[in-house]
Amino acid sequence: MVESFHLKSLSEEDKLIVSKPFLSTEQIQQRIKELSAEISRDYEGKKLLSVGILRGAFMFFADLVRSIQVPMEVDFLNVSSYVKAETSGEIKIHTDLRENIRGKDILLIEDIVDTGLTLNYIKNMLLERQPASLRICAFLDKKPRRKADVALDYVGFEIPDEYIVGYGLDYDNKFRNLPYIAIFKKSL
Ligand code: IMP
Numbered sequence: 001m002v003e004s005f006h007l008k009s010l011s012e013e014d015k016l017i018v019s020k021p022f023l024s025t026e027q028i029q030q031r032i033k034e035l036s037a038e039i040s041r042d043y044e045g046k047k048l049l050s051v052g053i054l055r056g057a058f059m060f061f062a063d064l065v066r067s068i069q070v071p072m073e074v075d076f077l078n079v080s081s082y083v084k085a086e087t088s089g090e091i092k093i094h095t096d097l098r099e100n101i102r103g104k105d106i107l108l109i110e111d112i113v114d115t116g117l118t119l120n121y122i123k124n125m126l127l128e129r130q131p132a133s134l135r136i137c138a139f140l141d142k143k144p145r146r147k148a149d150v151a152l153d154y155v156g157f158e159i160p161d162e163y164i165v166g167y168g169l170d171y172d173n174k175f176r177n178l179p180y181i182a183i184f185k186k187s188l
Contacts, residue, residue, distance in 0.1 A: 036068045048073070051101075101130075116148035119150050123150060135154070
């Protein structure tokens with residue numbers, strides 16, 4: 001049982017559900033070091049604009065970009081899936097990018113790729129704006145659930161088909177501030 005202030009105000013049931021890390025803070029930070037070294041090598045001399053997909057990627061984005069050692073600009077897309085996104089992949093853009101991405105090297109930074117429909121939609125939308133290049137970095141890849149064939153250039157961890165929370169990821173906008181990833185076993 002991991003004791004941390006994050007767990008103190010949770011109900012006994014929620015405490016049990018999220019108290020066991022599936023990926024620990026140490027494992028996450030170690031992987032981020034490896035990913036950022038690779039990204040830093042690949043983007044040397046490029047016009048890097050890192051785009052974080054809100055809300056889920058905020059924590060991964062912050063840790064990753066501070067570890068990347070090439071100059072960059074940052075921007076954010078705030079999106080959510082429509083209820084019918086499972087079939088259509090259509091998403092709602094709450095806040096669009098502020099930057100013009102034409103001619104820039106875009107690194108899309110996402111929390112988790114599940115069906116891949118969200119990322120596919122965003123990728124196609126951004127490609128229409130004619131960036132010089134567009135690559136995708138996903139913290140987690142839930143490969144068994146994939147429906148859209150979207151290529152991932154950098155992946156933190158491949159995970160099984162489980163609903164996970166923590167490190168930015170939520171259930172009903174809760175558990176985002178857990179500093180690790182836990183499997184959320186409640187009946188959804
Ligand atoms: P998609 O199915 O790849 O379109 O996933 C879209 C979004 O669903 C992700 O960006 C996450 O915000 C959310 N999501 C998918 N799986 C999980 C999960 O296991 N925990 C929390 N959020 C998830």
